[in-house]
Amino acid sequence: MNEISVTRTAPGLTEYALLLALGLTWGTSYLFTKVAVGEVAPFTLVAVRTVMAAGLLMALVGLQHRSLKLSLRDLAAFALVGLVSNALPLSLISLSASYVDSSVVATSMALVPLITMCLTMLNGEYPTRRAVLGIVIGLAGIGILFGPSAFLSFGDSAKGALCALGASVVFSCSLIAMGLVRHHGSMRVAAFSLVAAAFWSVLMALVFEGVPSALPSHTVMGAVVVLAVLNTACASLLLFALVPRAGASFTSINNYLVPVIALVCGAIFLGEALTLQKICGVAVVLVGIAVSTFRRGPAIAQQRTPPPA
Numbered sequence: 042m043n044e045i046s047v048t049r050t051a052p053g054l055t056e057y058a059l060l061l062a063l064g065l066t067w068g069t070s071y072l073f074t075k076v077a078v079g080e081v082a083p084f085t086l087v088a089v090r091t092v093m094a095a096g097l098l099m100a101l102v103g104l105q106h107r108s109l110k111l112s113l114r115d116l117a118a119f120a121l122v123g124l125v126s127n128a129l130p131l132s133l134i135s136l137s138a139s140y141v142d143s144s145v146v147a148t149s150m151a152l153v154p155l156i157t158m159c160l161t162m163l164n165g166e167y168p169t170r171r172a173v174l175g176i177v178i179g180l181a182g183i184g185i186l187f188g189p190s191a192f193l194s195f196g197d198s199a200k201g202a203l204c205a206l207g208a209s210v211v212f213s214c215s216l217i218a219m220g221l222v223r224h225h226g227s228m229r230v231a232a233f234s235l236v237a238a239a240f241w242s243v244l245m246a247l248v249f250e251g252v253p254s255a256l257p258s259h260t261v262m263g264a265v266v267v268l269a270v271l272n273t274a275c276a277s278l279l280l281f282a283l284v285p286r287a288g289a290s291f292t293s294i295n296n297y298l299v300p301v302i303a304l305v306c307g308a309i310f311l312g313e314a315l316t317l318q319k320i321c322g323v324a325v326v327l328v329g330i331a332v333s334t335f336r337r338g339p340a341i342a343q344q345r346t347p348p349p350a
Contacts, residue, residue: 052287059283064295066279068302070272071143072310074135076264080257082250083135086265088242091127093269095239098232098277111233118221122230123237126215131238132245133208141187141201142313147303148186148323149205151296155179155333156213163217168333175333179326186322227284231277296330 052060077086102109111119137146155176158168168176187202222230256262284292300323307313 052291056287063279064298066272066276068299071147071303072306073264073268074138075143077261078139080261084132084246084250086135087131088246089265090269091239091242094273095235097274102232119233119237122218122222123234124241125211127238128241130208130212133204137201137204140197142307144304144307146205148300148326150209151300152179152209153213156209160213172333175329179329182322182325227281297327
C-alpha cells in the first residue's frame with residue numbers, strides 16, 4: 042500500500058463510522074471462518090473465498106478503464122505478495138479456527154504490529170524499550186489466552202496457537218514484500234494480490250485436500266459468501282476509504298477493535314465460553330499493543346497494510 046506522510050485534522054463522524062465498519066468486517070470474519078471450517082476444509086475455504094473476492098475487485102478495477110499491463114517483474118512481485126499477504130496467512134487462520142475458538146485466533150492475529158516491530162531489526166531499525174516491553178506483554182497475553190498446559194501437551198490448543206502465530210509472522214513478513222508493488226496504487230495492489238492469492242489457494246487446496254466431494258449446507262455456503270464479499274472485498278474498500286482520510290495512526294485503532302468484536306461475536310453466536318482466562322488474555326494482549334504503539338504529539342500517517350481477516 043502507498044505510504045502517506047501528511048498531518049491530518051482530527052477525525053470526524055465519517056471517519057469513526059468507517060473505522061467501526063472496518064472493525065466489524067474484520068472482527069466478524071473469524072466468526073464466519075469458524076462456521077465454515079465445520080464443513081469446508083481449510084484450504085478449500087480460502088480458495089473459494091479468494092477467488093470470489095478477487096473477481097469482485099478485478100471487476101471494480103476494470104471499471105476504471107485503465108491499462109492493466111504488468112511486467113514479468115510485476116507478476117513475480119504480485120505472486121509473492123499474494124502468497125504471503127493472503128493465501129498462506131488466511132489458510133493458517135482457517136486451520137487455527139478448526140482447533141480453537143474464533144476469538145482466540147483473532148487475538149493472536151492482533152500481535153501483527155508487535156511482530157512487525159521485531160522484523161524491522163532486519164533493516165537495522167531496533168525497537169525501543171517501550172516496544173520491547175509491549176512485545177513481552179503481548180506474548181504474556183497469548184500465554185494466558187491459551188494456557189501453559191496447551192503447549193506442554195501439544196493438543197488442539199497448541200496446534201491452533203502455532204497456526205495463528207504462524208499466520209501473524211507470515212503476514213508481518215508480507216509488509217516488507219508490499220514495497221515491491223506499492224507503485225501500482227492501493228486498489229490495484231489489493232485486486233492483483235488477491236488474484237495471485239486465489240491462484241496459490243486453489244493450488245494448495247488441490248494438493249492438500251483435492252476436489253470437494255459434496256457441497257456444504259446452505260448455512261455454510263452463506264458464511265463463505267459473506268467471507269468473500271464482506272470480510273475480504275468490502276473490507277479492502279473500507280480500508281482504501283479510511284486510510285487516505287484519517288491516516289495510519291487512526292486506522293491502527295482497528296487492532297484493538299477486532300479482538301473485542303471477535304470475542305463478543307463468538308460468545309453470542311457460537312456459544313464460545315466467555316471465561317475469565319480468555320478475557321484476561323485479550324486484555325493483556327491489547328495492553329501490549331497499546332504500550333508498543335502509543336505515541337505522544339500529533340500523529341504522522343505512515344500506513345502499512347493491517348492484518349488480514
